[in-house]
Amino acid sequence: MDYCEALKEILKHNIVWIEAQSCSGETVMILKSGCEGIDELFFHSSPVKLISIIAEEKAGKEMLNDILNSDNYILVVEGAIPKNDELCNFGGLTCKELLTRLSEKALAIVAVGSCAVNGGIIREVGGLGVSEVLNKKVYEVPGCPASDKTMVAMLYSVLQKGG
Ligand code: SF4
Numbered sequence: 001m002d003y004c005e006a007l008k009e010i011l012k013h014n015i016v017w018i019e020a021q022s023c024s025g026e027t028v029m030i031l032k033s034g035c036e037g038i039d040e041l042f043f044h045s046s047p048v049k050l051i052s053i054i055a056e057e058k059a060g061k062e063m064l065n066d067i068l069n070s071d072n073y074i075l076v077v078e079g080a081i082p083k084n085d086e087l088c089n090f091g092g093l094t095c096k097e098l099l100t101r102l103s104e105k106a107l108a109i110v111a112v113g114s115c116a117v118n119g120g121i122i123r124e125v126g127g128l129g130v131s132e133v134l135n136k137k138v139y140e141v142p143g144c145p146a147s148d149k150t151m152v153a154m155l156y157s158v159l160q161k162g163g
Contacts, residue, residue, distance in 0.1 A: 003149060004035035010155045011038075011046040014073035016102060019052035020088055020095045021127055022079025025145030026112045033148050049073075053090050064091040068101060074158060075106035080115040080127030087126075096133055103134050108158045110139045113146045120144055 001009070007030070019027065027050070031039055042048055049067050081095050082088050088095035103109055111130040114120035117140045119127035131138040141147075141154050 003152060004033070004038075006156045007033060007035055007038065007152050008041065010152060010159060011041050011048055013047065013159055014070070015046075015048045015076055015155075016067055016070075016073045016106070017048060017050045017076040018078065018098070018102070019050070020077060020079035020081050020099075020116070021053070021122060022113070022115060024052070024078070026078040026151065029145050029148040030151065051090060053088055053095065061091040064098075071105040073106060074155065075102050075109045076112055076155070077109065077116045077130045078112050080119045080122050081130065081133045082122075083126040083128060099130065099133055103136055107162070108139060109134065109136060110141065110154060110158060112141045112151050112154075114142045114144045116140075117142045 017027070031042060043050070049063060051064060051067065077099065081099060085094040085096065090098050093101070109130065111117050115122060115127060116130050118129040118132075121127075121144065129138075129140075131140070139154055139158055141151050143150065
């Protein structure tokens with residue numbers, strides 16, 4: 001199976017992809033992979049749900065309620081989780097609360113990019129990695145940005161294991 005086939009296979013599954021304190025570098029890496037039709041698939045045709053703290057608007061809040069009532073998904077986190085809750089809110093929840101709620105029903109949790117792994121470039125100003133916030137197993141793909149190939153390999157592997 002080549003890279004694009006693996007990516008399209010991944011995008012058939014329920015994935016909740018959160019951008020916390022992020023520059024969207026990992027999302028961009030996936031979208032510029034060069035695979036035909038990937039934008040349409042990622043944003044519209046697949047069951048992937050992307051929520052970003054910089055898009056905390058009505059549509060985002062409605063989608064968040066649907067997501068919080070769903071289950072059987074892989075939780076992907078991009079970006080750091082700030083110690084200061086005022087810096088990261090979505091739909092009335094802090095990023096820590098959102099992450100904790102979503103982690104409860106996630107089949108697996110994957111941190112993509114160094115910010116999500118250990119705070120990355122904003123660690124010095126209070127950015128934390130996902131595993132520092134959740135007391136759960138977190139699969140990690142470091143890099144700034146994380147390699148699209150490595151993210152896809154990790155997600156494919158996690159799905160093969162059943163989450
Ligand atoms: S790891 Fe790098 S590319 Fe990813 S969100 Fe952080 S700064 Fe952006």
